Amino acid sequence: MVVFGKELYKIKSDRYKKARGGWSRIIKLHCVECGEYLFDYQKDGAGILKRLYFDRIFKELPKKPLKCKCGQLLGIPIIYKKEERPAIRLFSGVVKK
Template sequence: MAKPNKKGPVRTIDIFCANCSQPLFKYRKGGKGALVKCFVERIVKNHTRDNLHCPNCEQEFARSTLIRGTPALKFVGGKVRFK
């Protein structure tokens, strides 16, 4: 399988915690579908300490995984929202 494009899309989105609205990431997202996963190399700005827990309410919002051989975060359903 092909790896995701490192440069990736130009459009950036802000990802927030659904529980407390704390900003988590600024991310280069491709396409217009739902936010299911997040490739670590496409994160532009990181507001978290460990990429898996909200810095404000300590809720786990993602799980670390490998997708097509690239480190990624798979989001837990309903734990994040984006604009």
């Protein structure tokens, strides 16, 4: 269990985390356009945020295009072929940590 802000999260530790170096962090995601808080996300490994895996999002989301309340389209649902995992492919520069 990890405390992040006022929230208590259980970090998922599985083969995907191990494949990315075995370390994770929780990040708060915001819309770049309006600054609206979106949700918390478990980011595994180093590198930029290209995809949001549904099993790493700490909020229940429908599997449809991800939009902010301001109307900005943030990403589209995909199946990441390499791992056969459902994810949201983010558009470049639409979210900030």
